[in-house]
Amino acid sequence: MSVVAIIPARGGSKGVQGKNLRRVGGVPLIVRAVDAARSSRLVDRVIVTTDDARIAAAARSAGAEVIDRPVHLAGDQATSESALLHALDHLNGDPDVLVFIQATSPFVNAAEFDEAIERVRSGWEDVVFSATETYAFLWQLSDTGASGVNHDASVRPRRQDREPQYQETGAFYVMRTTGFREAGFRFFGRVGVTLVDERTAIEIDTQDELEVANALAPLLDPNLDDHAITVDAVVTDFDGVHTDDRVHVAADGSEYVTTSRADGMGVRLLREAGMPVLILSTETNPVVSARAAKLRVEVLQGISDKAAALVAWADREGIELERIAYLGNDVNDLGCLEIVGWPIAVPGAVPEVIASARVVLETPGGYGAVRELAERVLRSKRSRNEEKWEEPWLYPSVTMR
Structure with a gap:
């Protein structure tokens, strides 16, 4: 049986501007949804329906097909069902x-909706949706005061004496397509529930919910330590990344910094693999030029708007921003971290950078952080049959002028 995942993602949003492109754990919401669908063992096609060119570009880069959503189906009054039906009409036959x-549900688990798919495919249920179990006492307010909704206010049974109820999370709905066509709505026939982890039951409609999701991401996202970082270029800050963010100043005003030979080897391995490497620095300093020359990589210095410089460089090199890893540590890196596919931070980076990062490295700046990133990037270029690389090692640090 064919299975198609459709993700409606319009460009407009009143609660959170550009919501579907906002990041949780360093990854745009639309990309998180596409990744979840593509990681399913049962979904055959992943389709994003959108009216927004930026969302479309991010979805395609993540591996989804895109259907242009007409304006009249992308306004505040348009239903999700109308977007789904429009998308189905543009497929070559219904799944x-x-x-x-x-x-807007950032923590979708493919294993959970695979379970739902199996239940619908078996014919046991027509619709299965994600929900959490709840024993909450619900109330409603009126002119005469509060009254119980799902309980008798004069009776207070213990939790173990009550039957659970189920609250939609909004994450996913799996349905038989013919039944959906006939009903025109997501609920029809025999309806079932897939229970999901209560911690993941967050749907982002406000800025506060976005901040809560980012706080939860380190706890709920899959461990990325063993995952390769699949990119086409590596861009780094200098101070605090190639160095430990300290500077030694001589009496004559000359500045010295400490770098790591491990980073030098990491950059060399990237270059030998054909991976473009760029150092992007706000300050202009001869020590940065010297280090870049030693590493034989391009450097852009004295940059007030690092994000604009990165966009121009990527355009010149013909590299998609989604295929770039950017390694930073301070607030002047935030603009770059927000536009690349792999925003990465060194440990000890300022909180805003940590919150924006998709990955936080284990190795501090100046002690092999760039080497660690290089190892992870190169991991994606290795064949499964190749011998595994040795674990990253740290060379002694050296002081250079």
Whole structure:
């Protein structure tokens, strides 16, 4: 049976501007949704329907097909069902099973909706949606005061004496496509529930919810330590990344910094693998030029708007921003971290950078952080049959002028 996942993602949003492109754990919401769908063992196609060119570009880069969503189906009053039906009309025949995924739920687990797909494919249920179990006492307010909704206010049974109820998370809805076509709505026939982790049951509609999701991301996201970072270029800050962010100043005003030979080897390995490397620095300093010359990489210095410089460089090199890893440590790196596919931080970076990062390295700046990043990037270029590389090692630090 064919299974298609459709992710509606319009450009407009009142609660959070550009919501579907906002990042949780360093990854845009639309990309998180596409990644979840593509990691399914049962989904055959992943489609994003959108009216926004930036969302479309991010979705394609993440590996989804894109259907242009007309303006009249992308306003505040348009329903998700209308977007789903429009997308189905543009496919070459309906799938047997439709998986409706909402990008505003950042912690979608493919294993959970695979379970839902199996239940719909078996014919046991027509619709299965994500939900959490709840024993909450609900109340409603009126002119005469508060009254119980799902309980008798005069009775207070213990939790173990109550039957659970189920709250939609909004993350996903799996349905039989023919039934959806007939009903025109996501609930029809025999409806079932897939229970999901209560911690993941967050749907982002406000800035506060976005901040909560970012706080939860380090706890809920898969461990990226053993995952390769698949990119086409590596861009780094200098101070605090190639160095430990300290500077030694001589009596005559000359400045010295400490760098690591491990980073030098990491850059060399990237270059030998054909990977473009760029150092992007706000300050202009001869020591940066000297280090870049030693590493034989391009350097851009004296840059007030690092994000604009990165965009121009990427355009010149013909590299998509989503295929760039940027390694930074301070607030002047935030603009770059927000536009690349792999925003990465060194440990000890300022909190804003840590919050924006998709990955936080283990090795501090100046002690092999660039080497660690290089190892992870190169991991994606290795064949499965190749012998595994040795663990990264640190060379002694050296002082250079």
